[in-house]
Amino acid sequence: MSLKTDQQIVAFLEANGWLGATSELIKPDASARCYTRLHKNGKTIILMDTRHVVREQTVQFYKVAKLLRAHGLSAPKIYAKNKAFSLLLVEDFGDALFARLMAQRPELEEPLYRLAIDMLLRLRSLLPSRKIPLASAKTFKQMLDPFFETYLLDGDDSQNKKLSILANISTCLAEFDGSLTTVALRDCHSENLLLLSDREGIAKVGLLDFQDAFRCHPAYDLVSLLQDARRDLSENLECRMITYYLSSSKDEKNRFMRAYRCLGLVRNLRILGVFEKLICDEGQSFYAPLIPRVKRHVEITLQDPSLSLLRDDILAYFRAPKTLVER
Template sequence: MADRITLARTFLQGTDWAGADIAMLAGDASNRRYLRITRDGETAVLMDAPAERGEDVRPFVAIAHHLTDMGLSAPRILAKDANQGFLLLEDLGDDLFARIIPRQPQIEPQLYRAATDVLVHLHTHPLPVDLSTYDPAMMADKAALAFEWYAGDADSVRRAAAHAAILAALANHADDSVLIQRDYHAENLLWLPERSGVARVGLLDFQDAMRGHRAYDLVSLLQDARRDVPAALATEMLNHYIDRTGQNAAAFNAAYHVLGAQRNLRILGVFARLCLRDGKVHYVDLIPRVWAHLMHDLAHPALANLMPLITDTLPTPTDDFLKDMKNRCAPPPTH
C-alpha cells in the first residue's frame, strides 16, 4: 500500500493536482480502490488499479468516453497513467443511491425511474467498437460458479444437468444488441439533482461492460444483492422500461427472469469465493437476499426445468449453513 501511495504521488506530480491531500475513499470486490484528492477546496477521485494484480484502466476510459459522448454522467477523465494503473477522475460526490435513499426515502421511486430511463437512453445508441459479447456459453459458465464455490460438494451429474438447463434457457433469450454495464445497482449510481434528464444519474464501475441483453442491467438494478428494492417498485420499473422501449412484455419478462437466475447464481458463487478464497467474510451476509432473488426468478415458467435441478443441488442458506461458510473463510487479506 505504501508503495502504491508513493506511485500515486508521483503520478499526481505530473498533473494540476501535485501536492494535493490523499484520503481513502472506497474499495470494491476487485483489486481496485479509490482515493479522494483534495486541493484548495476542490476534489477529484484517484482510481488505483494495479496492473500487477490483474487490473486494467483502459476499458474504464473507453467506456467512460462512450457514455459521456451520449450525454450520460460518467466521470470525466482528468489524467491517466495506464501503465501504472492510475486514473484521476471527476468527483461526482457521495450521494450514492444506497446512501441517499435511507435519508430521503420519499425520492426512491424518482431515483429508480431516473436509473431506468438511463437504460432506455443508453439502449438507443450504437455500441462501441470491439466490445466482447456476454453470450449464453459465457453466462452459463459464470452461473456455474455457484456449484464450484457455494456448493463445492454438489453431485457432478446434477451439476452438469443444471449447467445444460441454464445454457438452454439463456440460448432461448440470446441478445447482444446493447451495451451492458454489468454492475448497475444502487452502490454504483449517484444522484446528481443539479443536472437534468438522464444526466442526473452518475455512473460508476462500468469497466467490465460488454455486449448483451437489454434486460441484464435492469435485473442488476432491480434485483440488487445489497439492498431490498420494494417488489411493487421493481414491477413498476420493469413495466416502465417495456412501455418506453416497445418490448414484447411476455418475452421480455421471461428474459428478465432467465437473466436474473443466471446473475444470481453467479453472485452466489462470487460471494462464496470472496469469503472462502479471499477472506471477505461480510459478503456471506448478503447471500440470503441473493437466494430470495434466485427463487423468485426460478418460479417463472421459462425456468420450470431448471427449478428442481437448482433446489436439489444447491443448499438453502440457513443460519447454520452460513455460519459454517464463515468458519471456513480464508484469513482476512493483509493488503
C-alpha cells in the same frame, strides 16, 4: 503504504499538479482497485489505483467511459493516466449514492429508480460498439463458475446436477441469444449510481464500475438494478418499474420477462459464488449478510413455470449442508 511514501503515486501526483493534496480513502468495492479522494485548493479529484488489476480492465474502463460520455451519459471524466493505465485521476462525482439517498429519504426511492430506468433506456439507444465484448451463451455459462466452485454437493449426483443446470440454462438463453443486443453496464445497482443534482435529465445519473460492460440483452441491466444484492425492493415496486420500462421500450412483455428471469438467475447465482469467494479468500465478511437476499431473488425467480426444469437442481445446492466457506 501511504500516498506520501508511495513513490509511484508521489511522482504521478507531482506530474499532474496534485502533490500536497490531502487524502481521504474511499470505501473499497469488491475489486482490487483502490480509490482515494484528493482535496487541494478547494477542488477534489479521485485517484484510482489499479496496480493490482489486470491492465485490460482499466483500459476498458477508459474506453467505455469515453463511449458513454459521447452519448450524453455521465461517466467520470479521466483527467490523467500513466502509461501503464495503473494510476488515473478521474472526476469526483461526490457521495450521493442512490442507495444512501433512498435509505435517508425513502420517498426518493421510486423517482430515483425511474431516473435510472430512463438512463437505461438511453443506453439502449446506443449502437453497440465493437469495443464492447459480446456476451454469448458460453459467456453466461462461464459466469456460473464461481457458483459451482463454492456451492458444493456431495456424491456422484453433483456433476449430473451441474450438467443439467447448464443444459437447461442454455435452453433458456437460446430463446433470446442475439435477438436484441445493447450495451449493458453489467453492475448497474444502487451503489454504483450517484445523483448529480447540478445536471439535467439522465445526466443526473452518475455511473461507476462499468469496466466489465458487455453487449447483451437489455434485460440484464434492468434485473441488475431491480434485484439488488445490497437493498430490498418490494415485489410491487419491482413490477411497477418493469411496467415503466416496458411502456417506453415497447418490448413484448412475455418474451422480455423470459430474458429478465433467465439473465437474473445467472447473475444472482454468479453473485452468490463471488460473495462466497470474497468471504473465504479475502476475509471480506461484510458480504455475508447480503447472501440471504440474493438467495431470495433466486428462489422467487425459480417459482416461474418457465424455469421449472431448473428449480429442483438449483435448490439442491441451497439445501446442501456446506458451502466452500463453511467447509
